[in-house]
Amino acid sequence: MTNPSAERSWPLWEVFTQPADGAPHEHAGSVHATDAEHALQNARDVYARRNEAVSLWVVPSAAITASTPEDMGPFFDPANDKAYRHPQFYKVPKGVKVF
Amino acid sequence: MNPTPTVAEDPSRLAEFEARIAADGTIEPKDWMPARYRSQLIRMMSQHAHSEVVGMLPEGNWITRAPSLRRKMILLAKVQDEGGHGLYIYCGTETLGVDRQELVQQLLDGKAKYSSIFNYPTLSWADMGAIGWLVDGAAIVNQTMLAKASYGPYARAMVRICKEENFHKRQGYEIMATLANGTPAQKAMAQESLNRWWWPSLMMFGPHDKDSSNSDELMRWGIKRKSNDELRQRFINLTIAQVKAINLTVPDPDLRYNEATGDWETGPIDWDEFWRVVKGNGPCNKERLAARRAAHAGGAWVREAALAHAEKQQ
Numbered sequence: 162m163t164n165p166s167a168e169r170s171w172p173l174w175e176v177f178t179q180p181a182d183g184a185p186h187e188h189a190g191s192v193h194a195t196d197a198e199h200a201l202q203n204a205r206d207v208y209a210r211r212n213e214a215v216s217l218w219v220v221p222s223a224a225i226t227a228s229t230p231e232d233m234g235p236f237f238d239p240a241n242d243k244a245y246r247h248p249q250f251y252k253v254p255k256g257v258k259v260f
Numbered sequence: 261m262n263p264t265p266t267v268a269e270d271p272s273r274l275a276e277f278e279a280r281i282a283a284d285g286t287i288e289p290k291d292w293m294p295a296r297y298r299s300q301l302i303r304m305m306s307q308h309a310h311s312e313v314v315g316m317l318p319e320g321n322w323i324t325r326a327p328s329l330r331r332k333m334i335l336l337a338k339v340q341d342e343g344g345h346g347l348y349i350y351c352g353t354e355t356l357g358v359d360r361q362e363l364v365q366q367l368l369d370g371k372a373k374y375s376s377i378f379n380y381p382t383l384s385w386a387d388m389g390a391i392g393w394l395v396d397g398a399a400i401v402n403q404t405m406l407a408k409a410s411y412g413p414y415a416r417a418m419v420r421i422c423k424e425e426n427f428h429k430r431q432g433y434e435i436m437a438t439l440a441n442g443t444p445a446q447k448a449m450a451q452e453s454l455n456r457w458w459w460p461s462l463m464m465f466g467p468h469d470k471d472s473s474n475s476d477e478l479m480r481w482g483i484k485r486k487s488n489d490e491l492r493q494r495f496i497n498l499t500i501a502q503v504k505a506i507n508l509t510v511p512d513p514d515l516r517y518n519e520a521t522g523d524w525e526t527g528p529i530d531w532d533e534f535w536r537v538v539k540g541n542g543p544c545n546k547e548r549l550a551a552r553r554a555a556h557a558g559g560a561w562v563r564e565a566a567l568a569h570a571e572k573q574q
Contacts, residue, residue, distance in 0.1 A: 168563065168564075171563070171566070171567065190348055190351045190417070191351040191354070195569065195570035196570040196573060199570065206344070207348070210337075210340070210341070211424075227290065230288070230291045
């Protein structure tokens with residue numbers, strides 16, 4: 162019998178599912194798998210047992226770079242003072258009902 | 261009472277965190293969280309994942325003896341779902357910075373708990389009905405609440421699980437209804453099974469609120485949104501109507517309807533039995549752990565071979 166503490170874990174993959182044709186891929190969860198093909202098969206068995214997906218992406222978890230919660234303010238605030246990017250910023254003359 | 265040492269948290273960060281919980285915010289893996297929130301979630305989520313995995317054993321017992329091909333396909337699909345649910349929740353737990361292998365090892369070493377309901381034996385085919393109807397039914401009541409938990413990965417796993425468990429409950433109730441409408445022997449089998457599973461199902465919600473050591477903290481941090489007793493009462497109220505609809509009875513001479521509250525009130529729950537099973541002395545505790553250990557050890561060569569194959573392809 163193998164010494165369980167010496168056993169190496171299978172790498173972690175993030176799974177993205179496309180629920181229907183034309184919809185974007187969305188993060189569904191993760192699976193452990195030895196390689197990409199294995200990850201796709203595991204992702205199908207874990208996240209698409211009921212036709213929840215018409216397409217799957219698997220990405221090594223370590224390959225994902227994400228913004229950090231600490232960044233949240235400074236990283237996104239350039240958008241805060243640009244109200245002119247929204248249609249509500251503009252006045253439409255009275256009398257125009259449907260624009 | 262408090263298993264992990266209290267860590268002195270940064271008061272301003274703690275205040276910010278608690279304000280976010282109070283505003284029904286969702287906590288994500290990279291967000292700051294108190295050490296105790298993290299450790300309580302790891303404990304609760306890994307116990308939940310272990311329960312899904314061990315929960316495959318009592319039902320696996322009947323796959324080869326299902327009475328028809330239809331029932332056999334359904335049972336296989338249900339047991340496969342339970343394995344999948346274990347994987348969803350382990351993956352959610354890993355976002356807290358713990359390795360799945362470590363969690364599985366805790367289960368195999370007998371250091372981790374899982375739901376005590378799975379330490380009861382499945383003695384008749386009717387038990388497949390009672391488990392789907394009552395055990396999954398109770399789990400749905402609990403998990404519907406957890407789908408609103410403050411920790412995002414846990415809540416999202418619960419949404420997915422609740423959708424699937426509705427089929428589990430329906431198929432179980434269908435088995436019970438079919439037996440209850442069958443021959444006198446079939447009806448007796450259904451009643452006998454309900455008699456054995458009723459009280460353990462009520463115990464699934466955990467001790468009464470006054471005796472539940474973790475509840476206050478879990479509720480304060482929005483991990484749980486309702487108390488054990490509230491959830492248990494909801495389950496009882498939902499289930500009694502279903503029991504009556506198939507002309508069975510629950511094994512409780514004290515059951516009564518309270519006109520004022522609209523609740524069905526039960527007689528006292530045998531908490532001695534509950535603690536006996538939690539502490540390892542239920543009818544099947546040893547058998548369940550032995551089965552998990554044998555499966556894990558038996559699969560070791562497959563896990564190793566898959567890794568070796570992948571490395572060879574590189």
